[in-house]
Amino acid sequence: xxxxKMVLNQERNVTLTAYLLEVExxxxxxxxxxxxxxxxxxxxxxxxxxxxxxxxxPYLQAGYQVFILRYSVKEYAAWPNPLEDYEQAMTxxxxxxxxxxxxxxxxxxxxxxxxxxxxxxxxxxxxxRPNAAILGYAVVSSDVKGCNATAPDTVSQVDKDTCPCFLxxxxxDEVVPVMNSIRFMEALAKMGTSFESHIYSxxxxxxxxxxxxxxxxxxxxxxxxxxxxxxxxxWLKEVLGDFGENGMTSPAVEGHVTGDxxxxxxxECTFGRIMSNPEGRRVIEEMLETMKKQAEGSGQGKVEVxxxxxxxxxxxxxxxxxxxxxxxxxxxxxxxxxxxxIPNL
Numbered sequence: 073x074x075x076x077k078m079v080l081n082q083e084r085n086v087t088l089t090a091y092l093l094e095v096e097x098x099x100x101x102x103x104x105x106x107x108x109x110x111x112x113x114x115x116x117x118x119x120x121x122x123x124x125x126x127x128x129x130p131y132l133q134a135g136y137q138v139f140i141l142r143y144s145v146k147e148y149a150a151w152p153n154p155l156e157d158y159e160q161a162m163t164x165x166x167x168x169x170x171x172x173x174x175x176x177x178x179x180x181x182x183x184x185x186x187x188x189x190x191x192x193x194x195x196x197x198x199x200x201r202p203n204a205a206i207l208g209y210a211v212v213s214s215d216v217k218g219c220n221a222t223a224p225d226t227v228s229q230v231d232k233d234t235c236p237c238f239l240x241x242x243x244x245d246e247v248v249p250v251m252n253s254i255r256f257m258e259a260l261a262k263m264g265t266s267f268e269s270h271i272y273s274x275x276x277x278x279x280x281x282x283x284x285x286x287x288x289x290x291x292x293x294x295x296x297x298x299x300x301x302x303x304x305x306x307w308l309k310e311v312l313g314d315f316g317e318n319g320m321t322s323p324a325v326e327g328h329v330t331g332d333x334x335x336x337x338x339x340e341c342t343f344g345r346i347m348s349n350p351e352g353r354r355v356i357e358e359m360l361e362t363m364k365k366q367a368e369g370s371g372q373g374k375v376e377v378x379x380x381x382x383x384x385x386x387x388x389x390x391x392x393x394x395x396x397x398x399x400x401x402x403x404x405x406x407x408x409x410x411x412x413x414i415p416n417l
Contacts, residue, residue: 073091073092073093073094073132074092075089075090075091075092076089076090076092077089077090078090078164080157080160080161080164081144081157081160083148084144084148084153084157085142085148086141086142086143086144086157086160087141087142088139088140088141088142088161088164089139089140089142090137090138090139090172091128091132091137091138091139091140092137092172092173093105093132093135093136093137095173101315101316101317101318102135102315103173103319104169104173104174104175104319105135105136105137105173105174105175106135106136106137106174106175106178106179106180106308106312106313106320107136107137107138107139107165107172107174107175107178107179107180108128108131108136108137108138108139108179108180108181108182108308109139109140109141109158109161109162109165109179109180109181109182109202110123110124110127110128110138110139110140110141110182110183110187111141111143111158111181111182111183111184111187111188111190111191111194112124112127112140112142112183112184112187113183113184113185113186113187113188113208113209113278114145114185114186114187115185115186115219115220116145116146116149116154116186116219116220116223117145117146117149117219118145118146119142119143119145119187120184120185120187120278120280122278122280122286123184123185123187123208123278123280124140124142125140126280126281126283126285126286127182127184127280127281128140130281130301130302130305131305134305135315136308137172137173137174139161139165141157141158141161143157143158143187143190144156144157149220149222149223150220150222151220151222151223151224154190154193154223155190155193155194155197155198158181158190158193158194158198158200159198159199159200162179162181162194162198162200162202163200165179166179166200175320177203178203178312178313178320179202179203180202180203180204180205180206180308180312181194181195181202181204181205181206182205182206182207182208182304183205183206183207183208183210184208184209184210184278184280185208185209185210185211185247185248185277185278186211186216186219186220187210188207188208188209188210188211188212189210189211189212189216189220189223189226191205191206191207191210192205192207192210192212192226192256193223193224193226193229195226195234195235195237196226196229196230196231196234197224197226197229201233201234201235202235203235203311203312204235204236204237204238204308204311204312205235205236205237205238206237206238206239206240206304206308207237207238207239207240207253207256208239208240208241208300209240209241209242209245209247209248209253209277209278209279210239210241210248210252210253210256211248211252212225212226212227212252212253212255212256213225213226213227213251213252213255213256215248215249215252226256227252227255227256227259228259230256230259230260230262230263230265231263232263232264232265232328232333234260234263234265235265235327236265236266236267236311236325236327237256237260237265237266237267237268238267238268238269238303238304238307238308239253239256239257239267239268239269239270240253240269240270240271240272240300240303240304241253241270241271241272242271242272242273242274242275242276242277242279242293242294242297243271243272243273243274244274244275245275245276245277246276246277247277247278248277250271253269253271254271257269263328263333264328264329264330264332264333265327265328265329266311266325266326266327266328266329268303268307270299270300270303272293272294272296272297273294274292274293274294275291275292275293275294275297276291276292276293279291279293279297281298281301282297282298282300282301283298309324310323310324310325311323311324311325311327330342330345330389331389331416332345332416333416334416335415335416336411336412336413336414336415336416337349337352337411337412337414337415337416338408338411338412339389339390339391339394339404339407339408339411340389340390340391341389341390341411341416342386342387342388342389342390343356343382343383343385343386343387343388343389343390343393344383344386344387345416346390346411347379347383347386349414349416349417351414352411352414355407355410355411355414356379356382356390357379359399359403359407360379362403363399363403382397390407391404394407
């Protein structure tokens with residue numbers, strides 16, 4: 073492993089430290105690696121050492137190139153300075169993808185507390201958005217005004233382009249109320265964005281990895297609190313892919329749980345989404361009419377499935393609904409072909 077430290081802004085003391093693993097050679101088929109950009113917390117007053125190197129190590133062990141950004145704090149924390157620091161760091165990481173042997177489209181960001189706010193801002197309102205975001209006891213709502221009066225509420229910024237997110241926190245966090253995580257999850261769910269969350273029963277704010285080398289064992293906290301580390305690494309493999317013989321494997325989890333946010337309609341869209349589109353509705357109605365005629369022609373009796381009966385399951389993917397009502401495969405393929413040419417307005 074080699075390390076590099078770069079000064080991004082000397083006046084504001086902004087630095088980016090890279091921990092870079094080797095590839096090929098003894099690492100066999102690994103030619104490039106995914107990456108993680110770590111944003112320590114510290115209330116926009118400092119960047120915590122507890123949420124820097126100790127966090128980097130598990131991801132390095134998992135095979136990621138890891139970067140730590142010490143962004144603008146104290147008198148330099150006025151918005152948008154921290155976000156500009158992130159933009160500069162992410163641009164640098166992606167522009168040096170060949171030099172640092174990483175996949176520019178597989179760069180996650182992980183932030184804690186105020187650093188979690190910056191990570192959430194990166195995921196929702198930056199130009200160079202990350203491909204995944206891990207938010208640890210993050211202050212993502214207007215509560216951030218308590219430590220940085222100029223920082224924006226990021227919950228309201230969640231949009232269809234927000235990347236998949238992994239959130240963890242404790243129920244009794246007395247510094248950053250757990251509703252920060254819950255409201256962010258609600259916003260993600262509203263946009264159909266993929267996410268995973270872990271709200272542990274109890275524990276202090278700022279527990280970092282939860283290891284006893286960082287957090288004293290005398291502090292009351294769930295014995296499972298450190299599980300977020302391996303869980304987040306496993307989650308990253310699901311949303312970014314895992315190491316494979318010919319690069320990275322395909323993600324097991326897409327950025328959205330349905331096709332409602334893609335450019336064109338498909339059977340991966342919810343029934344409600346398709347029915348809200350006049351052309352999509354026509355496809356459904358014609359399919360039901362065809363099924364009715366086929367059933368009558370074969371003497372099978374009346375088709376009981378109607379648009380009205382299907383409407384009760386408007387949040388179900390059309391693909392799953394078609395399976396429940398046993399639509400023939402050839403008809404499903406024909407519908408998919410027609411839908412794929414209809415803009416998802």
